[in-house]
Amino acid sequence: MSCYIGVDLGATCIKLALLAEDWKVVKRIELSTADFPKKSLLIRSLEKHILRLGESLKVKPKGVGIGVPGLVDPEKGLIHYLVNIPGWENVHLKKILEKSLEVPVFIDNDVNLMALAELCIGQAKGKKNVVCITLGTGVGGGLVLEGKLYRGTSFSAGEIGHIPLNETGPVCNCGGIACLERYVGNRYIIEKARDKLKQRSSSIISDLIKDDFSRLTPEILSRALKKGDSLAKEIWQDIGRKIGIVLSGVVNLLNPEMIIIGGGIAQVGEVLFKTIKETIKKRAMRIPAEKVSIVPAKLKKDAGLIGAAILVKLEGARRTIPEFI
């Protein structure tokens, strides 16, 4: 029996898990990213928890796979930077962890790993051209083209969240202007909802947050939508429309057979998916719009962990570190 350790290093929380060879999670740990303002503390905590997970079975894990929300050189295991977690510039995380953990470590962009997981055991199984997008603190993307993960020339491909939605607009965290993420990333959804709420009094949202704007979250907006609140519907439709417009451009450019939507706010469900689908149908060119199906991620919250474990299996086989495998 083989087992793998997967790590999903998110801007909000960090998930670590021990996965069996059928990609089921055997044991898991969750940490809050905000608890580690210093990079060195987080790395030490990762080491501690990975070692603990590794000891929970009698079999030594084949290695550690780590997904991060940012630009990575997967060959060097180097994190260039993380868009929504400050302080992570040019970190040789693979080298650091391999030294302390003495197992092979592989690092990739988190949405690439989600795409890998969906390609191997999820919605994209057997598909050739698939676009993955994750909606959360940031808006990430991963591309499967001609049946393989497409990483681009310096491994930074897939940044759907940083396709401009408008010529002019607000400045994005990435330095760009009017990027999709700057409109539909969690914090901007909340900002927009707050502004709209201030103009209107009759919304279930005000009751749900007990008029305390600091309690406003995408989850609250999603609950209000389920209760039939018209302001919540308006907000989610606007988000769906914006995502749909950028995806129309992606559909015209890449002519994919499938777009997989995952991440926190994708859980909002039908209203969001319906608006995205309608927008693509209306705005993308007929031939590619007819060809593409828009589906939710199959693997949900564990997609990143599973993809990280699959990465270890794939990369481990290709780039064997003899003493560990």
Add this chain to the structure above:
Amino acid sequence: MSCYIGVDLGATCIKLALLAEDWKVVKRIELSTADFPKKSLLIRSLEKHILRLGESLKVKPKGVGIGVPGLVDPEKGLIHYLVNIPGWENVHLKKILEKSLEVPVFIDNDVNLMALAELCIGQAKGKKNVVCITLGTGVGGGLVLEGKLYRGTSFSAGEIGHIPLNETGPVCNCGGIACLERYVGNRYIIEKARDKLKQRSSSIISDLIKDDFSRLTPEILSRALKKGDSLAKEIWQDIGRKIGIVLSGVVNLLNPEMIIIGGGIAQVGEVLFKTIKETIKKRAMRIPAEKVSIVPAKLKKDAGLIGAAILVKLEGARRTIPEFI
């Protein structure tokens, strides 16, 4: 010695040529697209001129390659539709021409053929990930990914001209809204220039067109720029900025090592290229922006013809029609 016939069916003019195996044009014919309002007339004229070209050497051409500005199924040789030439819906051009000409005929999108030509003997030789864009009546695109022409699931990939520049805006010929082409396609450049000229009197452009707005063309705007006209500079910078914004999104999505810019208005030169480069540097993410070089097409006006001839060689070898080769 082998020879090939290449056809570049554009919205403004139709070029036909006989090419030698070193891809040099041996003989050429140019027709005006506006002279053929009826599809059947154009097809008959194509047949006549292809036969005439084919007879000019003692060797029988290996086949005919045709590039068209629109959506094509290259396997069936079927034209789905041409965005800027009305009346060309669902035309089995390959079948029609093979019947009358008795040589193999291959059809592809014109910018795919330009990309193929640049990949085989132009700027992209030896490159892996390259984006081609052509600026003219329409704005076309072709993608080389992992060293191969990427056509997408229904062969419609690469439509950079139909990536939205804004959430809202004017309706495009393709049915979409605020597509790049709707701002920087030839006719829209002229429209915009006319509006600006009406507001301002002191421009060389007014002299060049002798105050007759119907004489306004991108070439006139380009001549005015070369004479140092500030309005012309403003117009071309605005065009460059718009193209640069959409290409920033493409750079973030595909992380290409090179973007090749071709087509009529690319001849404007430095001001346009400088603005495009500056916009990408400013708006795309740092890592992919540093990696990509923005270059003019090497093969200029004959790129489409050369790509069409190369298509015949490549496809002919793969899908031999025994009696002709």
